[in-house]
Amino acid sequence: MQSPPITVRELERADLPLLNRWRNDPGQIANLGAGFRFVSLEAESRWFDGYQGARANNVRLAVCAPDGAMIGVVYLLDIHWVHREAEFAIWIAEPAWRGRSCGAQATRLAIAHAFDDLNLQRLRLAVLPHNEAALRLYRRVGFRQEGLSRKAAYKQGQWHDVVQMGLLRDEYVPEAA
Template sequence: MSKDGIFLRELERGDLSTINAWRADRSLVSLLGGNFRHVGREIDDKWFDAYLGSRANNVRLAVCMASSGALIGVTYLLGIDWLNRSAEFSIQIGAESARGRGMGEAAARSILAHAFTDLNLHRVSLDVLEGNARAIALYEKLGFRTEGLHRQAVFKDGQYLNVVSMALLSTDFAEPSSAPVGD
């Protein structure tokens, strides 16, 4: 069992119905940079097929409960630029029962360790809605630094919202110590 209660695995076609249900959750989508859209199964299948064809530059992982294997979220490294050693990061804990329990932080730390240790990336960036204080606090806790503000960059729920750009360098990323307490 994972010490954080979760494990990551590559996304599978069988995950699509759960992910689609999260896309239909307006309260969840309201926290994300993307807009709400109705997405049918055929579109999901094409999206997954496109991912399979672009795996060389994209990592899409399922966040699963260690105890049951249940899918609770997703986390991605997208648009990997192997020359500049950079990628775009995103995470979504779709299962409401798993939110606010540290599982998003554990998943983020795991994929960032993968980015910097296994993939040898140097820079991971993200965009987050300015009003998503909980996500921004998590990203800052992980070591991300604010690099800029895109004013009124996203139209959601009838209004334009600001987007904060953040990034984390491999030299700033610190994995939690695995040393036993008291050492």
Template sequence: MGYRLRELERKDIPAINGWRADRELISCLGAPYRFINQEVDEAWFDAYMRSRKTCVRCAIVEGDDDILGLVTLAGIDYLRQSATLHIMIGSTENRGRGMGTFAVLFMLRHAFYDLNLRRVELSVLATNEAAIGLYEKCGFVREGARRQACYKDGEFVDMYEYGIIRGEESELS
């Protein structure tokens, strides 16, 4: 397993745009399914490039440098020393191979020891058992729930809120 992270690049937009069209993938995330064309994703990338002080977006890659997933620290607040973590693994065959664990732990190290953050938080669908297992394995603690906070596939689903404080991250890394 030779995974690594690198900053998101413009060449990654077509792959991400394809993932956003994957209903199965989007059904696992808190975001609603929407039709997003490449031009919208290019504008999203341009907005990221203008907001790099408060956002870190990294491609998860292996070998040939093609993007396999995306991990993000968003809303970086240097006064509160906190940020919000997001992760997305593109294709089904890449899930369950340790890529998410690698990316989350690597990004936590970056948050805590490079950016001097104290806290990282996230929200996850209560129905996404694989993601919940990943976050708990990495040291995140469930801090609460937002009942029926997300509308997915015709029904409302709870969102769990997780957080981790520097020093609590798993020793798996």
């Protein structure tokens, strides 16, 4: 199902209660690389303060539905200005918006920002092998598998491999997202 156009904007302090609700839902975290842990709203606020102090090397964007409601996040993290690279991450957290091309739209917007506005040369990401929807999207826009970190993520009492992927500016296929 195709969704209406989504937008991205910088994450704001007012977004923290919703982000905190998502982070405290174990089902939400199942396909993400990080393990589940409970996060208080106070800890979330301190995390946001840390982001504000590190904005020069991190871009944290809210993914918004046409009505402006936040439905997920997309990040460019640990930007290295000499090597011109960053870590890419995306999370469409609102279940009603999954499978409607929102992740593809947000991915396109964030990658265009990375390459066209920030003049980055390379993006990297890590994804769990069972997250097939994410793997399909990443491959469609040009990410290539660069490696496999064996038993690198501990989730729900089990160790999981993590697929390492990378995308160079000249490999990006915007129309395929």
